[in-house]
Amino acid sequence: xxxxxxxxxxxxxxxxxxxxxxxxxxxxxxxxxxxxxxxxxxxxxxxxxxxxxxxxxxxxxxxxxxxxxxxxxxxxxxxxxxxxxxxxxxxxxxxxxxxxxxxxxxxxxxxxxxxxxxxxxxx
Numbered sequence: 001x002x003x004x005x006x007x008x009x010x011x012x013x014x015x016x017x018x019x020x021x022x023x024x025x026x027x028x029x030x031x032x033x034x035x036x037x038x039x040x041x042x043x044x045x046x047x048x049x050x051x052x053x054x055x056x057x058x059x060x061x062x063x064x065x066x067x068x069x070x071x072x073x074x075x076x077x078x079x080x081x082x083x084x085x086x087x088x089x090x091x092x093x094x095x096x097x098x099x100x101x102x103x104x105x106x107x108x109x110x111x112x113x114x115x116x117x118x119x120x121x122x123x
Contacts, residue, residue, distance in 0.1 A: 002026045002112045004096050009117030016086050016121070022079040022096030022114055030074035033099050036081045037107065038092035038119075045095065049081065050104040059104055064090075086121045093118050 102109030
């Protein structure tokens with residue numbers, strides 16, 4: 001069992017930046033591919049970004065490409081999401097998740113989820 005805890009959310013003005021962190025309880029987290037998803041009010045949870053277990057492969061949703069950067073520090077069992085040039089439409093609860101296999105952008109591929117952290121971008 002891997003417990004994931006997100007932090008770093010908050011209120012920021014459009015154009016600003018935030019860095020989210022996701023701390024894992026187990027060192028086995030380093031074996032997992034990991035991702036960030038987000039869910040805005042009234043909408044389904046959507047894929048944001050993925051990173052493989054070594055950190056050598058990353059994918060991004062088109063809506064965040066060029067603005068967000070995913071990274072991980074396996075020595076610290078921590079996943080990150082650097083979010084720059086934030087827009088009001090980025091407002092959502094952001095979740096980190098971990099998986100051993102399956103389609104990287106599919107929610108059903110992920111076994112472990114954090115509780116989420118709120119990001120609010122004001123215009």
